[in-house]
Amino acid sequence: MERGGKAADEDAGLFVDSEFPADDSALLSDCSTPIIKLKGKVTWMRPQEICQSPELFPQDISLGHAKQGLLGDCWLLCACTVLLQNKHLLNKVIPPDQPTWGDSGYKGFFHFCFWQYGHWKDVIIDDLLPCIDLKPCFSRCLSPTSFWVALLEKAYAKLYGSYERLWAGQVSEAWVDLTGGLAEHWSLGAIGTEEENDKQQDTDLVRRRPDLVKFGKDNCILSCSINSRTAVEEANELGQYHALIVLEWLEVSTVSGDKVHLLRIRNPWGRCSWTGSWGEGGHSWSSLDPLCAVDLQARISQGEFWLDEEEFVYMFDDVIAGYKVDENGHLISIYSGHILLHRHQLAGEWIKGCSAGGSRNSSSYSTNPKYWLKVRERGEVLVALLQHKENKRVDKSVHMLFEDLRMNKHQHYQAIALHIWKVEKRRFNLRRVLNTAPFASTHCHAYDREVVLHQELEPGYYLMIPSTYQPEAEARFLLRVFSSSSTSLSTLKSTALSLPLTLGGEWDNSYFQGAWVKGSTAGGSRNFHSHWCNPHFLFSVCNDTMQIPGVNIRITLHQKKPENSLHPIGFHVYKTQDGIPEAKSQKNNEPVASCIPHCYNQVVALPCSLTPGVYTIVPSTYEPDCPANFTICISRRVHRKVVRCQETLGKAIQEISCTSLMQN
Known part of the structure; x- marks a missing residue:
């Protein structure tokens, strides 16, 4: 419901924000959360219309804590609670000495600052707040006459596009946005x-x-x-x-x-x-x-x-x-308590067909953006990889799934990770470096907005490569470095010139983790009706694998049990129909390949030749209800191009190398 007093506000000289109007467009973006029920029921009121003597903060600071309303933004309110305990952080977000109600300079607007991808961004809002029954319907202070929480929440909603965009999130995101710091x-x-x-x-x-x-x-x-x-x-x-x-x-x-x-x-x-x-x-x-x-x-x-x-x-x-942030804006290390005085940041991007190389399982990994970190003396270093959030429109029927925060993260973020190699020489072979184990990494690809790597580093040069898990996944990112000792951060420039295809080929490995769980996913072999309860995994075969005749796929199943308690294991491969990723949809079809009979081996493998398409692997024990963890490795035969790389480290150096499988 739009506010009927807009003209009266303007006549009184009070600011009315046309960029974030006081109507349902400020509440809703996709109508995919429970606040859709508020559509048309909200009135917009200024604090002086809600109570007689409004104020930003109460005299009793304990009454200034946030109380959550009808919006699922507890993640933001947790970060607000910390602001209330740290005045220097609060003053950064809400600049002090702004005219408020009763002041001669009050014009009906407030000014906020939020950290966004490397810079502080100003947000100005009017003080019209969404209300039901003459009371704010979203977050407010424990004191009914204090409004700093409700106003900050509105400014944050404007930053993200609507109040609905604040439904479900991570405290780490709010903490970074309110402080410019880090969270793990x-x-x-x-x-x-x-x-x-x-x-x-x-x-x-x-x-x-x-x-x-x-x-x-x-x-x-x-x-x-x-x-x-x-x-x-x-x-x-x-x-x-x-x-x-x-x-x-x-x-x-x-x-x-x-x-x-x-x-x-x-x-x-x-x-x-x-x-x-x-x-x-x-x-x-x-x-x-x-x-x-x-x-x-x-x-x-x-x-x-x-x-x-x-x-x-x-x-x-x-x-x-x-991470705590001191009055000078420096991070304080969680691990040592030291102040990290040095900081750098560079923006980057994963671009499809150019620099979106995917994880180390992919042959295109070396095309990811690359960075040099120079450490001048031993010290504590934090490297943070922050990706930009993509607010995708979701189907209106999805609102029942918003309680699952992991699904919500998957909608907006790529799975990202960061790997670091120590390079001993100024001239190096990129292929050889990437085929060695990283010196340090963020352990896994995660569907988080930001991943953080902490390490004590010796003086020298370090090659850093941020990546998404899937190749060709596009996103913008910010790479940040905080350190106790002097460091420098720079982009490693590279160009790749295509050369003729070479004969032969190499293999790309993809790994899947799974488990046979008694009474659930331990369905046994095809002799049993419960076979279709077994875990199943999708994989695809592309035209590239057909460049060389013969075997193009090798599947390996490894059960994680001691030699003296092995189960007989095997697997079947089915070609999916109409792209349906359910193994049970193949119930009436014969497998296109099978690793049988089931064997009492820790590892069983099957080489095969598969035509392009999408397939499902169903691994199983011979009898049902035999629990065990397992790993499946799918090796695809691929053609690789020889590339000519030109790396820059202080001065231009050149090398010719053939990109190859990146081993973990």
Whole structure:
């Protein structure tokens, strides 16, 4: 519903923002989230129409905390909570001394600043706020007369295009936008052994977390969330995918002399019914000195609660660790507490057919953009790869899926990663370097807006290559470097001239991880009706593989079990019909290739010659309900062109090399 008093506002000299009008166009972009129900029901009111004496901030700062409304933007509100605790950051986002209600200079607009892809961007809004029943319907302060949260939320919505665009997001994104800093994603879930982690291929996983007590207590800002429904049921009102913020982290002594780490958590909903051992009336309070217990309980404001580190790790699945930013705008390292005084940034782009080379599984990997990092003395270095968000239009029927944040990320982001090689000489062979293991990497390709690599680096030259997981995936990005010692960052210029095709060929490897789970995906062989419950994997065969007659595909299945407990394993390959990616759609068809009989081997393989098209692999054990993890490797025979590369490092150097398979 449009505001009827627009002409009156203009007559009174109050600003009306024509770029972000007070109507449904500011609320909705795709009509794909639950706020579609508000269409036509919202009125727009200025703060002086909502209450008698509006103010930006309350005198009692604890009442300035955000309370979430009907919009699913807890991720933004968590970052706002940290702003309230850091005045120098707050003043950057909301420049001080702006005229407000009652001031002679008040004109009905406010000025905000947000960090966007390397630069601070000014956003000016009018102060017309969406309301229902004469009250703001989205985020607001605990104090009903304070409006800094509601206005910041509106400015952020204008930055992104609508309020709806703020539905579902990552605290890390808001933290970077509000501070220009960095944030990392840590998993608190079950993590395998070091050997298992070393063998991980590129997947949508998060990094192994550092020790929470060592790094989290003093050196970073922590936000946490729950992903599993079971944990949500145990946590009452905390909510699946709902983000909360850690306000305080203390070490206290019990009456018996033991040390306990306690965390004070704030729920942006402004309420909680936490029933853990440190909740209201919880039994753990009796383990503390009564005066200490009273003092800690007195710190609790609306929507806050205490829990200990053991409860924290058990209850929450993911943590966003935000880097602190000092008053000079320098990052403070999470890992060491050192100030990272040196910083550089360069913009880049993955362009289809030119510089979108894909992951190291692809033969085109070397076409990705390349950068030189020169380290002049040993120091701590952070390298961050930030991709631009692409706001794609989604089907209106998708709104039920927005609770799945990972799907939401996949809609807007590519899976990205960063690899670094140390180059000992100023003249080097690019092919040989890329065929060696990277000196450091971000561990995996992830569907995040930004991935961060932390490393202690010795003096020297380092080759850095950012990549998407899929070849030909286009996106713009920003590469940022923060360091404790002097560094320099530059683009490595390269040109490639096509030469005639050479005879022979090479092989590209793609890897898939899977598992046969008892009662679920361990369907057994084709002798059993449950065979179609087995995992299935799509792959394609292109015309390029037919350049050389004969075998063009080799499939390898590796079960991850000890030699003394192997299952008999095998697989079938089906050609898909009409591009349907379901193995069960091939139920009435015969496989085009099979690796049978099932063998008690750790590895089974099948070379075959397949015509161009899309295929499905169905790996299985011989009998159902035989659990095991496995890896499938699909090797495609490919033709490669010999390319002439010209690399620049200080001065031009030339080399002739043949790009080849990049081995992990």
